[in-house]
Amino acid sequence: MKIAVCVKQVPEAAHRRLDPATKRMDRSGEGALNAFDANAVEEALRLKDTGGEGEVVVLSMGPEKALDALRKALAMGADRAVLVSDDGAAGSDLVATSKVLAAALEREGVDLVLFGQYAADSEGAVLWAAVAERLRRPLISQVAELTVENGSLTGRRQTEFGYDVIRAPLPAVVAVADSINEPRYPSLKGIMGAKKKPQELVSLADLGVEAGEGASRTTVVALGDPPPRGDSRKLEDDGNAAEAIVEYLAEKRLL
Amino acid sequence: MFLEHHEGELLKPSLAVLSKAAQLGGDVEAVLAGSGVEGLAPRAGGYGASVVHVADDPRLEAPLPQPRVDVLARLVADGSFDNVFFASSILSADVAAALAARLDAGLNWQLTDVAERDGGLVGTQPALSDTVVCEVGWTSTPRLALFRAGAFDPTESGGEAEVRRVEPQLEDFSTLAEMVEQAHEEQSGPSIEDADVIVAGGRGLGSPEAFSLAEGLAKALGGAVAATRAVVDAGWYPYATQVGQTGKTVSPKLYVALGISGAIQHKVGMQSSQVIVAINKDPNAPIFEYSDLGVVGDVHQVVPKLTELVRQRRGG
Numbered sequence: 001m002k003i004a005v006c007v008k009q010v011p012e013a014a015h016r017r018l019d020p021a022t023k024r025m026d027r028s029g030e031g032a033l034n035a036f037d038a039n040a041v042e043e044a045l046r047l048k049d050t051g052g053e054g055e056v057v058v059l060s061m062g063p064e065k066a067l068d069a070l071r072k073a074l075a076m077g078a079d080r081a082v083l084v085s086d087d088g089a090a091g092s093d094l095v096a097t098s099k100v101l102a103a104a105l106e107r108e109g110v111d112l113v114l115f116g117q118y119a120a121d122s123e124g125a126v127l128w129a130a131v132a133e134r135l136r137r138p139l140i141s142q143v144a145e146l147t148v149e150n151g152s153l154t155g156r157r158q159t160e161f162g163y164d165v166i167r168a169p170l171p172a173v174v175a176v177a178d179s180i181n182e183p184r185y186p187s188l189k190g191i192m193g194a195k196k197k198p199q200e201l202v203s204l205a206d207l208g209v210e211a212g213e214g215a216s217r218t219t220v221v222a223l224g225d226p227p228p229r230g231d232s233r234k235l236e237d238d239g240n241a242a243e244a245i246v247e248y249l250a251e252k253r254l255l
Numbered sequence: 256m257f258l259e260h261h262e263g264e265l266l267k268p269s270l271a272v273l274s275k276a277a278q279l280g281g282d283v284e285a286v287l288a289g290s291g292v293e294g295l296a297p298r299a300g301g302y303g304a305s306v307v308h309v310a311d312d313p314r315l316e317a318p319l320p321q322p323r324v325d326v327l328a329r330l331v332a333d334g335s336f337d338n339v340f341f342a343s344s345i346l347s348a349d350v351a352a353a354l355a356a357r358l359d360a361g362l363n364w365q366l367t368d369v370a371e372r373d374g375g376l377v378g379t380q381p382a383l384s385d386t387v388v389c390e391v392g393w394t395s396t397p398r399l400a401l402f403r404a405g406a407f408d409p410t411e412s413g414g415e416a417e418v419r420r421v422e423p424q425l426e427d428f429s430t431l432a433e434m435v436e437q438a439h440e441e442q443s444g445p446s447i448e449d450a451d452v453i454v455a456g457g458r459g460l461g462s463p464e465a466f467s468l469a470e471g472l473a474k475a476l477g478g479a480v481a482a483t484r485a486v487v488d489a490g491w492y493p494y495a496t497q498v499g500q501t502g503k504t505v506s507p508k509l510y511v512a513l514g515i516s517g518a519i520q521h522k523v524g525m526q527s528s529q530v531i532v533a534i535n536k537d538p539n540a541p542i543f544e545y546s547d548l549g550v551v552g553d554v555h556q557v558v559p560k561l562t563e564l565v566r567q568r569r570g571g
Binding site: 163166250 | 344387389394500509532553557568
């Protein structure tokens with residue numbers, strides 16, 4: 001089975017900021033593999049191990065230094081990396097990004113496309129559905145348990161209301177929840193070996209698609225500060241905390 | 256407005272976003288997809304929908320996104336709608352994102368507000384763990400928007416809606432995914448998306464049994480019980496109640512945090528609550544940094560008393 005894992009390099013949490021000039025995520029500093037994507041990589045490796053054969057390709061779109069994040073996935077055990085890197089792709093929103101990834105996935109011709117649960121920088125949990133739509137493939141999201149058998153996959157997930165078990169034939173698109181597994185740490189051997197694994201840079205022209213702001217349909221107009229929370233009070237329980245809370249709630253008209 | 260329903264009820268977050276859409280002015284129509292759901296449609300009129308398009312079909316029974324995209328895409332293409340609104344949920348996020356790709360339309364998510372400006376719309380989108388607030392826009396129509404749970408209140412306007420049946424025409428790939436099993440967890444009281452008051456429990460409760468403290472207080476306050484990632488992972492409480500980065504984002508009128516330290520992963524799920532009250536025995540717990548009222552104390556001492564006082568006060 002050939003599996004593609006769509007991953008993203010995200011700025012380190014402490015350095016995450018929006019550039020006031022472009023209003024885009026500042027990607028100039030240190031980046032790392034989006035932690036939720038490591039679960040998708042792990043699941044792909046597990047499926048490959050279980051099936052006994054196949055290939056795991058990690059795919060991303062981003063600046064050239066996003067190769068660092070892809071190398072982490074290679075160090076975990078993925079076989080090959082493809083990075084769509086093009087100045088013309090900067091500022092791509094959901095519709096533009098999904099178009100690029102779908103084109104790159106069509107070019108690969110994979111049986112299964114995996115996504116992680118959430119992008120820690122854009123706080124988005126939407127890309128897989130847009131990609132599945134463009135590929136015209138069945139979609140299962142939020143999967144906490146995945147099995148593949150005889151060309152069909154079964155995903156168990158938790159929703160607002162309880163458990164769902166959903167089945168779909170391959171080829172398909174699956175987004176995994178981070179509860180699905182515990183991603184392995186790359187071994188030293190894995191890290192050394194990652195450098196020698198194939199890492200391909202692809203341009204938008206190679207894929208024959210347009211991206212970037214011109215192909216996007218959303219825009220960030222302005223950046224501002226969150227509204228202040230107002231005065232906060234803190235007290236130590238001296239035996240009367242319950243009374244103090246009730247008074248406070250009454251004052252806020254919450255009782 | 257894409258309406259969600261569950262067990263014979265329209266969901267409150269959907270009605271809340273519908274109310275907001277009605278307040279923006281203009282003609283607001285709603286879409287309801289499912290099996291045996293036509294009877295729910297008229298209720299949407301009371302929240303501002305002039306027309307409810309109902310796709311009632313056995314193939315739409317399972318709450319799966321792709322057939323719903325087919326229904327919406329056809330309606331939006333035929334009806335020249337400017338805006339398509341969704342209340343955030345696992346289902347709606349998948350539907351909205353796939354619809355965006357189908358129509359090559361812009362989608363903004365996690366919105367907490369929306370307003371008209373210069374003939375267009377501007378959305379309010381907290382970003383970077385709510386440390387920044389972005390004003391976001393769309394460069395074309397239709398404009399697709401996913402709103403955070405609790406962003407708006409449902410407001411009854413008392414109108415009536417015309418119900419129109421639509422025949423779903425489904426794409427071949429849309430019905431490939433099938434629901435094999437659906438198990439609903441027992442729920443008593445309001446769900447956390449619907450609740451005005453949430454009492455949430457964390458590891459500081461000490462044991463699964465101690466969740467009865469949270470349940471008792473929630474009952475007294477007329478609210479719902481939520482849980483942190485840590486206690487859900489530990490199997491103390493169901494995932495449906497998980498608040499935080501990998502759970503739900505809620506913004507009730509009152510959020511009471513019991514024994515929750517308040518790490519950033521939890522904070523992003525509840526910090527837009529109107530009033531936050533935290534009880535924790537660790538005076539250095541991060542939750543006190545963003546609580547309106549912080550109580551350093553033992554939940555096992557404070558909560559039973561608090562519950563009793565609230566009960567007396569509310570006459571319950």
